[in-house]
Amino acid sequence: MDYIKNYLIAILSFALSIVLFLIIVSLIFAYTNIDDMYIDSAIFLSMALSAFISSFFLCKKIKKKGIIHGVCVNILCVLIIFAISCILNQQFNITNTLGVYIGICSLTGIVGGILGVNV
Numbered sequence: 001m002d003y004i005k006n007y008l009i010a011i012l013s014f015a016l017s018i019v020l021f022l023i024i025v026s027l028i029f030a031y032t033n034i035d036d037m038y039i040d041s042a043i044f045l046s047m048a049l050s051a052f053i054s055s056f057f058l059c060k061k062i063k064k065k066g067i068i069h070g071v072c073v074n075i076l077c078v079l080i081i082f083a084i085s086c087i088l089n090q091q092f093n094i095t096n097t098l099g100v101y102i103g104i105c106s107l108t109g110i111v112g113g114i115l116g117v118n119v
Contacts, residue, residue: 003062007073010058014077017053021046044104051077051105052112059116070113074105 025042028034054077055070062069078101 006058006061007076009061010054010073011077011080013057014050014054014074018046018050018081021049044100047078047101048104048108051108055109055112056116056119059113060119063117066113066115066117067110068113070109070111070116071106072109074109075102078102078105 022043025039025046029036029039029042051074055066055073058073059066059069078098082098082101
């Protein structure tokens with residue numbers, strides 16, 4: 001039961017941090033002259049930072065198996081975001097972008113998990 005609670009807290013921290021980062025990114029793009037071609041990169045960076053934060057705090061509480069827990073929580077987060085986006089868009093498309101998101105979140109989840117266990 002403790003793992004479920006910790007995972008739910010990590011998923012919530014992922015959701016809150018990505019919302020915060022995306023608000024910051026949208027404000028930066030709205031009030032500066034940055035070219036719109038950098039939006040995808042800013043979204044990838046927001047996902048990576050959110051994945052790092054969620055896995056870091058999860059593994060800081062669990063204190064073991066940082067790589068496994070970091071990857072698992074972030075794959076869950078990406079799949080939840082993908083499911084919500086499919087429901088809202090009413091289309092089910094598995095694209096290369098989903099694989100990139102899972103890869104980025106897995107790698108930053110591994111780093112966050114390792115640092116969370118060792119800090």
